[in-house]
Amino acid sequence: MTTLDDIDRRILVELQRDATQSLEALGESVNLSRNASWRRIRALETAGIIKGRVTLLDAAKLGLGLSVFIQVRTNAHAPDWLEKFSKATAAMPEILGVYRMTGDLDYLIRARVADMAGYDQLYQDLIRKVPLSDVSASFVMEEIKETTQLPL
Known part of the structure; x- marks a missing residue:
């Protein structure tokens, strides 16, 4: 630090x-x-503390009104599977974040799509690219707080 x-x-x-x-x-x-x-x-x-500068956009005004958290469980834990999963998710612009988790869940994906049809397309694309054991999704009904600002 x-x-x-x-x-x-x-x-x-x-x-x-x-x-x-x-x-x-x-x-x-x-x-x-x-x-x-x-x-x-x-x-x-x-020093790498400032990694970049971006413009924050209003997703809903750009037709990306559905925010979704995708929970992924997998039976594959080999490095080659993780590399394939990482490359697949990195190449999908709808996916905003991918996190390897502790506990019952293996990975959590945060994505933005237009609607349920957009989510279904994202899901179909993902399972075509990499084998997954169990996938479930939770859809955001209301964003109460969303920020990129770190507490300093």
Whole structure:
């Protein structure tokens, strides 16, 4: 873990809130000059703390109104199966996250699709690419909280 000072943390909070703000605005928020802000951002990027900058989109307004969590259990635990599973899920743009889990569940997949037909297509594509023992899905009825901001 990299040691961050208070200014680094304030910069990260500000960038998580709005990565498009100017260096001048950022510097004003954290009480640094434009150049000092830029140097710290570059250092945070070099350290791998800042991995990238993205634009957050409204999925529903783009026709991707159904959020789904897919629970996967498998009897295959060999490295070649995991590599095939990883490549298959990475290649599917509807899949936003894949997590290897502890407990009864082997993997949890988070996906965004237009509707139930979109989910069915995703499911069919996934089982064609990699053998799975048991797949079940839970559909989000209401997003109460969704954020990309880490608690600093």
